[in-house]
Amino acid sequence: MRTAALVADRLRAAGLAVHTGVGGHGVVGVIDGPDPGPALLYRADMDAVAGDERYVSGFASQVPGAAHLCGHDLHTAIGVGVAETLARLRDRLAGRVVFVFQPAEETLEGARAMIDDGVLDRYPAREAYALHCAPLPVGVVAALPGAGLPGQDTCQVEFTGPGAAGTARQFLDRVGELATVTKPRSADDFAALVAALQTPDGPLAGFVFAESHLAQDGDPVVADVWLRVWPESRHAELRDRLRQLAAQAGAVVTFPGPPFPAMVCSTELSEAAATYLRDVPGVAEVMTARAAWPFNGEDFALFLHRVPGAMFWLGVADPGAGVNGITHAPDFAADERAIGVGVRAMAGLLLHRLRAA
Numbered sequence: 001m002r003t004a005a006l007v008a009d010r011l012r013a014a015g016l017a018v019h020t021g022v023g024g025h026g027v028v029g030v031i032d033g034p035d036p037g038p039a040l041l042y043r044a045d046m047d048a049v050a051g052d053e054r055y056v057s058g059f060a061s062q063v064p065g066a067a068h069l070c071g072h073d074l075h076t077a078i079g080v081g082v083a084e085t086l087a088r089l090r091d092r093l094a095g096r097v098v099f100v101f102q103p104a105e106e107t108l109e110g111a112r113a114m115i116d117d118g119v120l121d122r123y124p125a126r127e128a129y130a131l132h133c134a135p136l137p138v139g140v141v142a143a144l145p146g147a148g149l150p151g152q153d154t155c156q157v158e159f160t161g162p163g164a165a166g167t168a169r170q171f172l173d174r175v176g177e178l179a180t181v182t183k184p185r186s187a188d189d190f191a192a193l194v195a196a197l198q199t200p201d202g203p204l205a206g207f208v209f210a211e212s213h214l215a216q217d218g219d220p221v222v223a224d225v226w227l228r229v230w231p232e233s234r235h236a237e238l239r240d241r242l243r244q245l246a247a248q249a250g251a252v253v254t255f256p257g258p259p260f261p262a263m264v265c266s267t268e269l270s271e272a273a274a275t276y277l278r279d280v281p282g283v284a285e286v287m288t289a290r291a292a293w294p295f296n297g298e299d300f301a302l303f304l305h306r307v308p309g310a311m312f313w314l315g316v317a318d319p320g321a322g323v324n325g326i327t328h329a330p331d332f333a334a335d336e337r338a339i340g341v342g343v344r345a346m347a348g349l350l351l352h353r354l355r356a357a
């Protein structure tokens with residue numbers, strides 16, 4: 001809420017037309033250039049993660065219990081920086097740029113709330129862009145043509161009767177066997193993962209990542225299961241598999257809702273952006289990811305369902321200085337030099353796309 005108010009103040013001060021309270025605490029800022037042209041959308045998420053920060057920095061969260069473990073504070077700062085940069089260049093703009101500052105990404109509720117509130121109807125856009133912090137070195141930006149982030153599914157499984165606890169543990173082992181990919185545990189694992197990301201039709205062309213644990217060890221015994229699935233067309237098959245495993249264990253499985261969609265970036269727009277980004281000062285390398293990153297989801301997926309566009313990975317790591325850039329790790333740390341890279345890259349890209357027919 002306080003973040004949304006700060007963002008709105010900065011956007012107003014820069015001269016944008018600002019709309020607050022969009023789908024909750026969402027903020028929209030609009031810049032119209034003097035000449036007609038396309039409308040582009042840029043989305044930044046601005047929520048934190050429950051917990052406390054371990055990384056000591058000048059920009060650590062000051063709020064107990066709210067930690068910037070996914071780098072959304074950088075996303076917010078970059079979004080404001082891009083808006084301020086384009087506002088200074090307003091006289092040269094042909095068209096419109098709509099900045100969407102979105103809350104509640106982590107709970108997968110924020111994008112849906114803003115879209116349900118009509119943000120895409122009131123501000124229709126030809127293309128939509130966003131970026132996310134990633135454990136790549138500062139200066140590296142990755143484009144994800146045809147790739148992105150997996151779909152997500154979750155269920156609860158209840159075991160009752162004698163031996164329920166043992167049966168549940170066996171069930172969790174079976175769920176673990178559905179996984180075709182596991183989180184990297186060493187620098188070598190991570191290097192192999194980065195290589196696989198860049199390999200078309202390689203080991204990550206299709207994958208299942210599974211996490212599960214006992215949420216309740218009493219009567220009933222309850223297991224929580226989360227799956228990340230790529231491509232998302234495999235969700236139905238995996239639900240069937242989970243139902244089978246539960247039936248074999250005499251357990252009852254409940255899916256609280258439909259699977260959450262995968263985020264799939266436009267091949268054409270990602271490749272066009274990659275070509276452009278190679279010439280941006282401060283961008284040392286543009287990596288092309290040909291496969292999805294298996295361990296996270298993203299509700300920007302819902303924007304990309306409505307508007308073609310792309311998300312980029314922004315390197316925020318400095319391994320030599322112990323800055324890991326691993327989002328959602330308890331000791332997540334980001335190098336703030338990445339903010340400057342992100343602002344130059346995204347402001348430049350939006351200007352470039354306004355001129356693209």
Ligand SMILES: [Zn+2]
Nearest residue numbers: 070072132327
């Ligand atoms: Zn995030």
